[in-house]
Amino acid sequence: MFRSTLLAAALLGALAATAQTATPDPALATDPRWVWDLTRLYPSDAAWDSERQAFAAEVGKLAAAKGTLAKDAATLRAVLDQQSAAWLRLQRLWVYASTQLSTDSRSRQNQERSQQMGSLWGRTSAAVAWTNPEIQALGAAKVEDFLRAEPGLKRH
Numbered sequence: 001m002f003r004s005t006l007l008a009a010a011l012l013g014a015l016a017a018t019a020q021t022a023t024p025d026p027a028l029a030t031d032p033r034w035v036w037d038l039t040r041l042y043p044s045d046a047a048w049d050s051e052r053q054a055f056a057a058e059v060g061k062l063a064a065a066k067g068t069l070a071k072d073a074a075t076l077r078a079v080l081d082q083q084s085a086a087w088l089r090l091q092r093l094w095v096y097a098s099t100q101l102s103t104d105s106r107s108r109q110n111q112e113r114s115q116q117m118g119s120l121w122g123r124t125s126a127a128v129a130w131t132n133p134e135i136q137a138l139g140a141a142k143v144e145d146f147l148r149a150e151p152g153l154k155r156h
Helices: 002-021 026-030 045-063 073-103 108-128 131-138 140-149 151-155
Strands: none
Touching: 045 073, 045 108, 073 108, 073 131, 073 140, 073 151, 131 140, 140 151
C-alpha cells in the first residue's frame, strides 16, 4: 500500500513538472485554426493602434463635462451617451488586445498591448469617476424630472 502511494505521488510530481516546463507547439501560434480572426474588429494591428491612439487623445474630453449634469435633461443624456460610446470603443480595443494575448502570451507585442489597455482603462475610469456622485447630488426628484423630460435617459 505504501509503495503504491509513493509511486503514485512520484508519478504525479513528474507529470506536474513536465506540464510546467513543457513548451507549447510553435505551430499552434501560426495555424489559422488556433488563431483568432480579429479582422472584424480591426483589419490590422496598425488599425488597432491608430484607434487606440485616437481614443487616448480623446479621454480628456470625458472629464470636460464635469459640473454640467444639473443643467438640464438633454445635457445629462448627451454626457451619458458620450460616455457610453467611449466605453464601447474602449471595450472593442480591449477585446482585440486581450484576445491577441490569449493567442500568444509569450509575445512581447501582445503583452505591451495588454499593458497599454490596462493604462487606458484606468485613465478612462478616472476621467468619468465624477459622474455617479454628480448624478446622486442631483437628488431623486430632479432625476425623476429629467427622466420624464428625456425618456432616452432610461437606458442609462
